[in-house]
Amino acid sequence: MSELLPPLDRLIQQFRKLPGVGRKSAQRYVFRLLEMSDAEAAELAEAILDAKRSVRHCSVCFGLSQDEVCPVCLDEERDRTTVCVVEDVRTMLTFERVREYRGLYHVLHGAISPMTGVTPDKLKIDELVERVKAADSVIGEVILATNPTVEGETTALYITKLLRSYPNAPKITRIAYGIPVGGELEYADELTLSRALEGRRNSEG
Amino acid sequence: MSELLPPLDRLIQQFRKLPGVGRKSAQRYVFRLLEMSDAEAAELAEAILDAKRSVRHCSVCFGLSQDEVCPVCLDEERDRTTVCVVEDVRTMLTFERVREYRGLYHVLHGAISPMTGVTPDKLKIDELVERVKAADSVIGEVILATNPTVEGETTALYITKLLRSYPNAPKITRIAYGIPVGGELEYADELTLSRALEGRRNSEG
Numbered sequence: 001m002s003e004l005l006p007p008l009d010r011l012i013q014q015f016r017k018l019p020g021v022g023r024k025s026a027q028r029y030v031f032r033l034l035e036m037s038d039a040e041a042a043e044l045a046e047a048i049l050d051a052k053r054s055v056r057h058c059s060v061c062f063g064l065s066q067d068e069v070c071p072v073c074l075d076e077e078r079d080r081t082t083v084c085v086v087e088d089v090r091t092m093l094t095f096e097r098v099r100e101y102r103g104l105y106h107v108l109h110g111a112i113s114p115m116t117g118v119t120p121d122k123l124k125i126d127e128l129v130e131r132v133k134a135a136d137s138v139i140g141e142v143i144l145a146t147n148p149t150v151e152g153e154t155t156a157l158y159i160t161k162l163l164r165s166y167p168n169a170p171k172i173t174r175i176a177y178g179i180p181v182g183g184e185l186e187y188a189d190e191l192t193l194s195r196a197l198e199g200r201r202n203s204e205g
Numbered sequence: 206m207s208e209l210l211p212p213l214d215r216l217i218q219q220f221r222k223l224p225g226v227g228r229k230s231a232q233r234y235v236f237r238l239l240e241m242s243d244a245e246a247a248e249l250a251e252a253i254l255d256a257k258r259s260v261r262h263c264s265v266c267f268g269l270s271q272d273e274v275c276p277v278c279l280d281e282e283r284d285r286t287t288v289c290v291v292e293d294v295r296t297m298l299t300f301e302r303v304r305e306y307r308g309l310y311h312v313l314h315g316a317i318s319p320m321t322g323v324t325p326d327k328l329k330i331d332e333l334v335e336r337v338k339a340a341d342s343v344i345g346e347v348i349l350a351t352n353p354t355v356e357g358e359t360t361a362l363y364i365t366k367l368l369r370s371y372p373n374a375p376k377i378t379r380i381a382y383g384i385p386v387g388g389e390l391e392y393a394d395e396l397t398l399s400r401a402l403e404g405r406r407n408s409e410g
Contacts, residue, residue: 004298005260005269005270005271006271007252007255007256007259007260007271008256008260008269010252010255010256011252011253011255011256013252014248014249014252014253015249017237017241017245017249018233018234018237018238019233019234019237020230020233021234025225027295028223028224028225029223029224029226030256031293031294031295032222032223032224033223033253033256033257034256034257034260034269034294036222036257038257040222041253041254041256041257042254042257043219044219044220044222044253045250045251045253045254046250047212047215047216047218047219048216048219048238048246048249048250048253049246049247049250050212050215050216051212051213051215051216051235051238051239051246052238052239052241052243052246052247054212055210055212055213055239064210064213064239065210066210066211066212089236089239090232090236093209
């Protein structure tokens with residue numbers, strides 16, 4: 001055994017496909033796995049296959065779903081007049097965790113980035129336009145919650161122009177950028193500070 | 206989707222069984238997995254099952270093996286008179302990586318630790334004694350390479366006494382502890398330094 005056994009080496013290569021997993025972590029995972037019972041290891045493998053098999057994109061919002069349409073889109077309690085546009089499912093989950101937002105979502109699955117070949121047609125932008133323009137649409141506001149990055153801003157701008165070009169366009173808003181709650185102004189970066197100034201509102205009270 | 210979909214939640218729980226994987230890492234793994242093709246995900250699951258299925262303990266040294274006896278134990282080129290006793294397979298692999306050692310191994314699969322219920326009978330100590338005492342044994346030296354911890358030291362002491370109690374006991378040695386090569390004496394802890402003093406040898410040249 002001058003090198004690791006081939007099946008273990010193969011498994012290390014596989015684990016390394018996971019984000020942030022280097023050779024050392026992968027090797028630790030493999031050894032832990034060898035200590036597990038056969039049933040436990042099978043459970044992990046089955047959970048991987050099951051997640052891939054049973055989870056797909058919702059045909060309305062492109063979030064994750066086990067069925068054709070996801071629970072959020074089906075939820076009659078939610079405000080169907082508002083759609084929050086996010087770059088990825090993770091952001092959608094973050095919004096859900098806040099429990100403040102009760103509208104619907106639209107997941108773009110990326111942001112416009114010509115440098116890396118992500119053009120608007122690679123994203124779920126046409127599908128957003130269709131949702132908004134649909135004859136039975138009740139959407140009154142589209143909240144753009146793309147990331148405050150060059151790509152995110154470009155995407156927000158692109159969608160804004162696109163939606164505004166149609167008659168009866170809904171209200172299009174962008175979430176506020178500013179000083180994070182609990183953050184200290186002293187340590188704020190200039191861009192955030194200038195955004196916070198730009199977005200200032202009348203002080204209440 | 207006020208919470209994650211059940212299949213994804215299940216997979217997160219499974220990933221968390223891996224060492225050092227918390228909720229956040231597990232979630233990142235799950236999302237990467239969802240981005241993979243079905244074939245890629247199946248490859249990972251299959252590699253897990255295959256590793257468990259095809260790797261077992263060598264019946265001689267209790268290292269990892271795909272067959273009854275591992276390649277190291279079968280290797281006729283190796284020095285069959287020396288057995289290096291280690292706590293786990295990882296240590297065996299570390300020794301192999303050094304490529305200095307050409308003898309055989311014996312993996313104990315742990316160290317004596319009465320506090321956590323690891324008594325000598327839970328380790329491959331009886332199997333080591335049998336190997337040493339076997340009629341056809343050519344073992345002339347047993348190198349104890351347990352960890353420099355209370356458990357490792359206890360285990361080394363226990364094995365030493367046990368093997369010495371038999372007639373024709375082989376030479377029993379313990380690997381040297383001292384200042385790591387490249388380490389600075391200034392920063393050495395007291396225990397290591399006292400071990401380094403204890404183990405001093407005549408200066409050559």
